[in-house]
Amino acid sequence: MKKLNNKGMTLIELLISFAITSAIVVSMFNVILNYQTEQSTEALKSDIIAYKNTITKLIQADIIKGELKSVDIKPIKQVNNYTEYGFILTFNRNLGSSSLSDPDSLGSGGVLVKELTVRTSNTEENYITYDDINNKGVLQSVKYALPSVGKGIIPAKDNQSTTETNLTKFTAVSTNVNDYTKVDPVTFLNLGINYFDLDITISNNELGGDYHIKIIAPLNYSYCK
Amino acid sequence: MKKVLNNSGFAMVETLIAAVSVISIFALLYNLIYPLLGGYKASQNYDDLDSKYVAFYVKEMIEMDQVDISKQLLNREYNVYQTYAYINDQEGEKRVNIHDIDIDPSGQSEHYYIKNELCELLISEGNMKNNRFFCNKYVAGANVTKIYLLKYETTNFKNIVKDAGGFSRSFKKYVEYMPTHSAAVADKKNNYYRIIVEIEHDSYNTAGNRYYSYASIEVKK
Secondary structure (H helix, E strand, O other), rough: OOOOOOOOOHHHHHHHHHHHHHHHHHHHHHHHHHHHHHHHHHHHHHHHHEEEEEEHHHHHHHHHHHOEEEEEEOOOOOOOEEEEEEEEEEEEEOOOHHHHHOOEOHHHHHOOEEEEEEEEEEOOOOOOEEEOOOOOOOOOOOOOEEOOOOEEEEOOOOOOOEEEEEEEEEEEEEOOOOOOOOOOOOOOOOOOOEEEEEEEEOOOOOHHHHHHEEEEEOOOOHHHH | OOOOOOOOOOHHHHHHHHHHHHHHHHHHHHHHHHHHHHHHHHHHHOOOHHHHHHHHHHHHHOOOOOOOOOHHOOOOOEEEEEHHHHHEEEOOOEEHHHHHHOOOOOOOOOOOEEEEHHHHOOOOOOOOHHHHHHHHHHHOOOOOEEEEEEEOHHHHHHHHHHHHOOOHHHHHHHHHHHOOOHHHHHHOOOEEEEEEEEEEEOOOOOOOOHHHEEEEEEEEO
């Protein structure tokens, strides 16, 4: 009968296997750490894309259903800690039964008027509001806050002090409601056909580039379904 | 007789066979999952919601127009319509690449207007129904550089783009991951076509390079 080998492992064998296991664990640690960083960046990107898509759908759905008539740009409001951009969007149509059942939500002439505001700040919350304005001029405000990942400390321009700033924020808001293409007076008549172009830039240094909420839609285009 | 327990463990050959089998299964799974990851990345990079809305408005303008776009695809799988700038100077009208002009809204150096070849096919007229003007101006505002018109069923188009030169890497990538509709579905979709818009975004990444996104949408005529 064959005798069973019950001698077990020697100390050398144990040490070698322990050393190999340690080397593998240490090398995997860096890989996992990199993946963790990548994962948090991807999660942030995903949050920002979801935010951008929510705002875009919200406004574009109104433009398509309500047929955007005109956009008035409000004066930029600059306060110590924030800057606020405001736009009044007037539609040719109301947007269905919910608006009809609430006459207060309709502007003069029975059309829907909405106010869009973008608040940008280095230290305070960055957010967008997009709401009906009723006849009394009262805004029923709903806030869409930009996903926040906290604040970071960066050196001030004088290199003597530091300042705390939002890591993710709106860094630029640009808009165009006129036709900037130069028009040939002979061959290309200007029929007053314009489009609304809004570009809100979202920045975070870790993203490797900016994200944009970009709304571009024709004004007074009567075929929108 | 007492049965002797076999404590000899696995032979090297057995271990190798098991390892190879496990690796094969993982390789198979990787091959199945990798295209999904690629599709996700491609849609994240090239197929964003903004572009989808641009495609939607162009589609609206085509659908509401009286233009017969079926003629554009006679004996063809697809057609490309470029956006050009037209400069009027003392020598008359010149067509130039849109990248060769100063698009600064405040710039007064050039006297130009922008037209897309597909928008130029639109024929409705009148102040409120002039799709050609709407389309040209919208395309200029949205930085649409090209519009592709193709048949509803995309299999042939995908094969052409895959094998042919002359398409950008990003466009090839976008088309590779576009959904393919079966011939049976396409047969039921009479008078349906598809457009792909190419939108240029300048300085979208930190290097300040031009970056293109795409969106496709069906068009019923």
